[in-house]
Amino acid sequence: MTVVMNLDQDRLNRAEQLEHLRRKMAGMSGKTSGSVGSPWRAASSSAPSNTPLPDSENLLPLPEMLAESLLGALPRGAVAVLSGARSLSLRLVAAVTAAGGHAAIVGQPDVGLLAAVEMGADLSRLAVIPDPGTDPVEVAAVLMDGLELVVLGLGGRSVPPTRARAVTARARQKGCTLLVTEGAWPGASAWLDARVCGYELAGAGADPPTPGCGRISRVRLDMRARGRLARPVRAVGE
Amino acid sequence: MDWPAVAAAVAAGLPATAPVAVTLANRVVACSAAARSAGVRRGLRRREAQARCPQLHVVTADPARDARHFEAVTAAVDDVVPRAELLRPGLMVLSVRGAARYFGSEQVAAERLVDAVAAAGVECQVGIADQLPTAVFAARAGRIVESGGDASFLAALSIRQLAGEPSLAAPGREDLADLLWRMGIRTIGQFAALSSTDVASRFGADAIVAHRFARGEAARGPSGREPPRELDAVMSCDPPVDRVDAAAFAGRSLAGELHRSLESAGVGCTRLAIHAVTANGEELQRVWRCAEPLTEDATADRVRWQLDGWLNRRGAGQRRAGAERPGNHGGPTAPITTLSLHPVEVVSAAALQLPLWGSSGDDDRLRARRALVRVQGLLGQEAVQVPVLSGGRGPAERITFTPLGDEPVPRADPSQPWPGQLPEPAPTVLLDDPVDLLDADGNPVRVTSRGLFSAAPARLAGATPSDRYGELSWWAGPWPVDERWWDPAVPEGGSEATRGAGLVKYGRTARAQVLLDGGDRAGGRALLLCYRQRRWYLEGVYE
Numbered sequence: 001m002t003v004v005m006n007l008d009q010d011r012l013n014r015a016e017q018l019e020h021l022r023r024k025m026a027g028m029s030g031k032t033s034g035s036v037g038s039p040w041r042a043a044s045s046s047a048p049s050n051t052p053l054p055d056s057e058n059l060l061p062l063p064e065m066l067a068e069s070l071l072g073a074l075p076r077g078a079v080a081v082l083s084g085a086r087s088l089s090l091r092l093v094a095a096v097t098a099a100g101g102h103a104a105i106v107g108q109p110d111v112g113l114l115a116a117v118e119m120g121a122d123l124s125r126l127a128v129i130p131d132p133g134t135d136p137v138e139v140a141a142v143l144m145d146g147l148e149l150v151v152l153g154l155g156g157r158s159v160p161p162t163r164a165r166a167v168t169a170r171a172r173q174k175g176c177t178l179l180v181t182e183g184a185w186p187g188a189s190a191w192l193d194a195r196v197c198g199y200e201l202a203g204a205g206a207d208p209p210t211p212g213c214g215r216i217s218r219v220r221l222d223m224r225a226r227g228r229l230a231r232p233v234r235a236v237g238e
Numbered sequence: 239m240d241w242p243a244v245a246a247a248v249a250a251g252l253p254a255t256a257p258v259a260v261t262l263a264n265r266v267v268a269c270s271a272a273a274r275s276a277g278v279r280r281g282l283r284r285r286e287a288q289a290r291c292p293q294l295h296v297v298t299a300d301p302a303r304d305a306r307h308f309e310a311v312t313a314a315v316d317d318v319v320p321r322a323e324l325l326r327p328g329l330m331v332l333s334v335r336g337a338a339r340y341f342g343s344e345q346v347a348a349e350r351l352v353d354a355v356a357a358a359g360v361e362c363q364v365g366i367a368d369q370l371p372t373a374v375f376a377a378r379a380g381r382i383v384e385s386g387g388d389a390s391f392l393a394a395l396s397i398r399q400l401a402g403e404p405s406l407a408a409p410g411r412e413d414l415a416d417l418l419w420r421m422g423i424r425t426i427g428q429f430a431a432l433s434s435t436d437v438a439s440r441f442g443a444d445a446i447v448a449h450r451f452a453r454g455e456a457a458r459g460p461s462g463r464e465p466p467r468e469l470d471a472v473m474s475c476d477p478p479v480d481r482v483d484a485a486a487f488a489g490r491s492l493a494g495e496l497h498r499s500l501e502s503a504g505v506g507c508t509r510l511a512i513h514a515v516t517a518n519g520e521e522l523q524r525v526w527r528c529a530e531p532l533t534e535d536a537t538a539d540r541v542r543w544q545l546d547g548w549l550n551r552r553g554a555g556q557r558r559a560g561a562e563r564p565g566n567h568g569g570p571t572a573p574i575t576t577l578s579l580h581p582v583e584v585v586s587a588a589a590l591q592l593p594l595w596g597s598s599g600d601d602d603r604l605r606a607r608r609a610l611v612r613v614q615g616l617l618g619q620e621a622v623q624v625p626v627l628s629g630g631r632g633p634a635e636r637i638t639f640t641p642l643g644d645e646p647v648p649r650a651d652p653s654q655p656w657p658g659q660l661p662e663p664a665p666t667v668l669l670d671d672p673v674d675l676l677d678a679d680g681n682p683v684r685v686t687s688r689g690l691f692s693a694a695p696a697r698l699a700g701a702t703p704s705d706r707y708g709e710l711s712w713w714a715g716p717w718p719v720d721e722r723w724w725d726p727a728v729p730e731g732g733s734e735a736t737r738g739a740g741l742v743k744y745g746r747t748a749r750a751q752v753l754l755d756g757g758d759r760a761g762g763r764a765l766l767l768c769y770r771q772r773r774w775y776l777e778g779v780y781e
Contacts, residue, residue: 085781086666102606112778113625114633114664125603127610127642128623139613146609196781199753199764201712209712209753211694215661216714216751216764219780 076148077172080190082181085221087115088194089151089179094121096177101148104129107136108153108181141167144176154183161186190227197222239280239403241328242268244360245307246297254361257291259284262299263645302543304328309547312524314358318350323509323525326405327543329374331527334366344382367391371406371451375399388454393427400426400448406529408444417441426452469503471496471579478517478573482546488577489541496579497534506531509583512544517572522548531585533600541579548574610642619643627652631719632749632768633664633778658719660749665766665778673707674699675750675767675774685748685769689718698752698765708754711762715750716769749777 082089090111093103098120105111109130117123132139137159140152144167159167164186171178180188197220204214242260247270252258257273259266261284269278269287276291288294304327315322315330322332337347348364355362365376367383372392376383383391397419401412423429430452437449450456471492479485500507508531514522526540552570614622623639628648630636636659638649675683677693684692698707748769754762766778 086779087781090666100602102602104610110668112633112664112666112668113637114627115666117627117637118662118664123625123627123637124646125606126625127606128625128639129613129617129621130623131617131621133617133621139616142612142616143609146605146607196763199780201714201753204712204714211710211713214714216663216753216780219663219764 076175076177078189079168079171079178079180079185079187080192080227081183081185081188082179083191083193085194085196085219086111086181087119087219087221088192088223089181090116090121091119092179093126093149093151094119096149097122097125101125102146103127103149103151104143104147105151106140106143106153107132107155108151137163137167140178141170144171144174144178146174147176149177149179151179151181153181154185157183159183159185188227190225193224195222196220239328240268240270241308242299242304243270243273245304245327246300247295248307249303250295250297252295256295257293258295258297259287259291260297260299261287263647267299301327301539302546305540305543306546306550309544309551310358311355311360311362312547313551314354315351318354319347321525323527325374325527329403329405331370331373348382369451369454369456371403372454374403374406378402389427389430389452392452392454393425393430395426397423397426397429400429400452407448408530410442410444411448414441414445414448430454469496469499469505469581469584471499472576473578474576475574478575479545479577480549480573482549485545485549486542489538489545492541492577492579493534493538496537496581500581500584503584505581505584505586507537507581507584508532509581510537510540511580511582512541513578513580514545514548514570514574515576516570517575518570520570520572522570525582534604535600537579541577545574545577607642614642629654629656631656631659631721633660633766634668634670636664658717658721660717660766663780665780667779667781669776669778671700671776673767673774673776675752683774684772685716685718685746687746689716689748691716695750695752698754698767708762710752711755712753713750714752715767716748717750719747719749721747 089105090113093105094116096103102125104127106129108128111128113121113123113126113128116126129139136152136154136157140150143150167178168187199216199220200218201209201214202217204210243258244254246260247254247256247258250258254270255272257270257276257278259269259273259278261267264284266278266280266282266284266287268280273287273291273294276294278287278291278294282290284296288296308324308327312322312324312330315332319332319337322330324330334344334347337350338344341347341350344366348366351364352362363377363380365373365379365381365383367373367376368385368388372383372388375395376391381391398415400418401407401415404411418429423432429449432449434446434449438446473488473492473495475484475488479488496507508529509525509527510532511523511525516522524544526544528536532540548570610622620641622642624642624646625637625639626646626648628636628638629650629652635649636652638646640646675695676697676699677683678696679693681693683695686692695710695713697709700707746769750767750769751764752767753764764780765776766780768775768777
């Protein structure tokens with residue numbers, strides 16, 4: 001059902017290693033695309049896969065890292081529960097808005113949108129509802145008819161299963177993906193968890209980094225995914 | 239190009255000789271002749287324009303007002319030559335062959351038109367040429383270009399004139415003109431001298447259209463066949479439309495219906511006939527023309543302006559009921575009972591730019607906007623915010639939020655240099671919690687007036703004992719923020735107000751990054767701290 005595969009370096013073939021190194025070099029040499037550079041670029045070292053990606057008509061565009069490591073993208077209209085690092089939801093928002101879809105972030109008044117801009121988001125297609133009042137699920141349900149991605153911050157609230165079923169069905173019917181954070185969603189089709197596993201400091205010297213020098217240049221995330229629709233894979237991304 | 243200024247002057251009751259400027263997003267988009275002679279130009283900021291001409295009367299742009307006032311001019315032209323078409327309020331085009339035959343010569347026809355429009359109280363210029371875009375430029379010069387002389391008339395104009403008339407060109411035309419200028423092509427004649435295969439291979443489709451215009455060739459042939467009547471959108475208005483707000487609603491629903499039928503036929507409309515029948519059986523018709531296929535928004539706007547104009551004339555006509563006036567200057571004498579939209583000229587879907595997901599991008603945007611407006615109805619207007627990248631130094635200042643519906647203007651210009659801006663990456667979680675930064679002895683760490691730490695920071699403690707902070711494994715800073723050091727600003731209350739309201743200046747501020755010692759393999763979190771009013775605040779978390 002849900003198995004977490006471990007990655008070993010020796011399972012990568014030579015081509016994968018070269019690709020991985022090339023991407024790291026591209027990341028280190030600075031900006032590659034967009035007017036704001038993206039130190040959030042990913043270098044995935046997942047096991048090689050033979051299944052082709054499903055066609056993109058009814059799939060959300062995922063950032064390449066997640067697309068490879070999940071090996072089966074999130075279909076549009078799915079409900080996924082996100083936990084852990086906030087940059088996962090921001091990266092998905094950035095990918096969707098950059099590809100032309102509209103997104104909204106509900107119930108997260110502390111979201112750092114500048115990070116989303118650095119990841120490539122198009123702010124003209126994004127709306128933020130910092131305070132959804134007493135019923136954020138209702139607000140998310142209203143937004144589903146018209147947007148392609150809704151990020152819902154439950155703030156620890158619990159959602160009764162009947163309500164969750166109704167909203168899930170509406171999401172599938174309208175073709176809008178719902179990402180739920182800070183709470184649980186009964187009947188979600190995918191669970192994505194991201195944890196910070198380290199930071200890269202520029203100009204701080206080798207391990208251990210010298211205090212007083214340098215600055216944070218990259219955040220390293222460890223992502224886990226499981227669910228009916230996504231092949232379970234653990235990957236290390238940057 | 240001056241029509242918005244003229245309409246604004248008429249609406250405000252100013253004489254035609256008064257200097258008037260019309261602004262959009264704080265920039266001047268049209269000005270009257272008197273303002274131009276005082277030095278006001280298009281593209282200036284409002285303040286600068288007012289500085290150049292102190293008596294300048296500044297008005298914001300309102301296309302509905304322009305269209306409403308232009309209706310009188312259209313009616314006057316209709317009396318002289320029927321079936322004139324509108325490109326935009328301020329610009330009408332018509333075929334001159336019939337009028338020239340009727341009046342004897344093109345010169346006489348032009349004079350009659352000028353007289354008729356002058357009788358409506360507006361100055362106008364007439365230009366005649368072989369092709370429509372050339373005629374627009376000929377009108378600017380007030381010339382009649384002899385037959386076959388289009389290319390030589392255009393050859394002397396500067397290449398920037400390619401973008402001079404926005405209703406004739408695709409939206410990217412300004413970039414094309416800029417690019418050609420930078421390549422050294424300075425006049426339209428030089429552009430016409432290039433070979434068309436070169437232009438086609440180097441530039442895009444819009445450049446091909448511009449090239450044909452430069453050579454005086456026809457831009458696109460006639461559509462050949464009349465579009466089928468099934469594409470029409472008809473609405474019978476019950477109760478009859480007599481007021482402007484009912485007109486707006488009718489316009490929207492008709493535009494939606496028309497575009498659904500156009501989409502299912504896979505075509506876009508470039509000439510639209512708006513047809514109305516009143517309760518007294520009168521029929522009114524106007525044809526609107528557009529260079530690019532019309533979007534649903536644009537169609538709804540034009541229908542609303544046209545109805546606005548007709549209803550306005552009706553109101554004016556009723557007020558002048560005592561005077562005897564020939565022709566249909568009085569406008570419709572009864573409310574409108576049937577409204578229909580008939581696409582006169584359509585282009586195939588290849589001319590439309592269908593984006594990736596199968597429906598036109600504007601449609602998606604409209605749907606998204608409707609959903610957001612519904613949420614605004616539920617929660618209030620301030621609840622839905624739209625972000626825009628702004629200038630500033632900290633991560634919170636660099637995003638400006640405006641409520642949906644207002645124009646998203648950044649609080650500060652992001653393209654200006656902002657020395658001292660925090661480098662990327664930006665923290666993904668923004669907070670404003672007070673914390674204590676302590677050194678190894680437990681004393682609080684300050685930032686001295688020289689911009690240094692008073693002691694090396696060693697641990698971070700929260701305001702409440704339950705906050706999970708701890709030892710620092712790494713820190714960097716302080717990075718002083720040199721902003722308005724002369725301003726002893728009073729802090730605005732509360733963390734929400736700090737982020738939502740304007741830029742708050744706190745005097746000496748500094749930022750620092752710290753890495754908490756998590757102890758296990760994963761390490762701790764990295765935080766962004768901000769020093770304000772001699773206190774440290776947790777500004778963001780990098781996660």
